[in-house]
Amino acid sequence: AQKITQTQPGMFVQEKEAVTLDCTYDTSDQSYGLFWYKQPSSGEMIFLIYQGSYDEQNATEGRYSLNFQKARKSANLVISASQLGDSAMYFCAMREAAYGYQLIWGAGTKLIIKP
Amino acid sequence: NAGVTQTPKFQVLKTGQSMTLQCAQDMNHEYMSWYRQDPGMGLRLIHYSVGAGITDQGEVPNGYNVSRSTTEDFPLRLLSAAPSQTSVYFCASSSRDGASYEQYFGPGTRLTVT
Numbered sequence: 683a684q685k686i687t688q689t690q691p692g693m694f695v696q697e698k699e700a701v702t703l704d705c706t707y708d709t710s711d712q713s714y715g716l717f718w719y720k721q722p723s724s725g726e727m728i729f730l731i732y733q734g735s736y737d738e739q740n741a742t743e744g745r746y747s748l749n750f751q752k753a754r755k756s757a758n759l760v761i762s763a764s765q766l767g768d769s770a771m772y773f774c775a776m777r778e779a780a781y782g783y784q785l786i787w788g789a790g791t792k793l794i795i796k797p
Numbered sequence: 798n799a800g801v802t803q804t805p806k807f808q809v810l811k812t813g814q815s816m817t818l819q820c821a822q823d824m825n826h827e828y829m830s831w832y833r834q835d836p837g838m839g840l841r842l843i844h845y846s847v848g849a850g851i852t853d854q855g856e857v858p859n860g861y862n863v864s865r866s867t868t869e870d871f872p873l874r875l876l877s878a879a880p881s882q883t884s885v886y887f888c889a890s891s892s893r894d895g896a897s898y899e900q901y902f903g904p905g906t907r908l909t910v911t
Contacts, residue, residue, distance in 0.1 A: 686839075715897055727840075727887065727902040734897065773839050781855055782847045783891075783898050784830045787839035 684708065686774055686788035694794050695764050702749070703759040703791050705774030711735075714778040716757040717785065718748065721771040730772075733757060769795045799823050803888050803903035810878040810910045818873040818906050820888030828891045828898065829871040830855070831863065833884040834905075840887060846871055878910045 687706045695701045707716065718730040733741045733748045741748040749758040761768055771792050775785040804819045822829065830845035832855075842855030846865040860882060862874040871890075875882060885907050889900040 717897075717899070725885065725905055727889075727900075729899055729901075732897040732899060775839075777898055781842055782828065782845050782853060784828070784842050784845045784855065785832075785840070785889075785900060786842065786856070787832075789837075789839045 685786045686776055688774055688788035688791050690791045692792040692794070694796055697766060697795050697797050698763055701761045701764050701793065703772050703793065705757045705759065705788060707755050707757060707776050709776065709778050711778040714776055716748070716750070717775045717777070718746070718759045719773045719775065721773065723770070731759065764795050766795050766797060769793060801888055801890055801901050801903035803906050805906060806904065807907050808909070810908065812878060812880060812910060814878050816875050816878070818886055820871045820873065820903060821869050822890040822901070823869065824890060824892070824901065825868060826890035826892045828893065829865065830889050830900070831871070831873045832887045832889065833857065834887060835884050843873065880910045882908065883910045884908060
């Protein structure tokens with residue numbers, strides 16, 4: 683079974699609009715963490731935001747926020763006021779006790795911001 | 798701080814050849830890992846290490862070996878390259894300190910096996 687599911691292979695969004703990228707996960711651990719990374723066309727992996735399973739508040743980092751719905755096992759990334767530079771691949775990933783807390787990744791969503 | 802460095806940036810191998818991808822970090826991180834990223838896909842964990850002298854297999858370990866003799870270095874060895882190993886390889890490190898275990902990535906090595 684897929685541990686991390688990103689159901690949107692690609693999205694087009696108008697500049698300045700908000701965008702939500704979907705991520706659902708599967709784990710039986712009580713303690714786990716969820717990450718979002720951005721990969722621009724240059725190829726590097728850029729950390730965006732982290733949510734721990736015990737965190738009561740949704741994580742926020744500047745224009746990024748994580749909509750964490752634990753009961754639904756959902757960890758959607760919200761980007762407010764999108765910019766042309768937000769065009770990139772976005773990956774959701776989870777750490778759990780298996781594999782020494784290393785990350786298991788979704789297939790990604792390609793986000794294109796239209797001017 | 799250089800962060801996580803990887804060499805080489807690009808490599809072309811013939812089927813059956815062996816080689817070592819180098820990874821080093823200068824942040825004194827306990828955890829290091831290797832991932833591969835195939836075109837249009839997410840990353841998959843190959844091997845990881847939780848400290849010097851300790852390594853373990855990830856999701857897709859076959860055809861690869863690792864060792865961790867120092868905290869800083871975590872080389873990945875391809876034993877007998879196959880076209881299926883054509884991929885971009887990322888090395889990452891993270892610390893046990895802090896709640897998130899945020900991973901810091903190297904720039905990647907693009908490997909083509911012909």
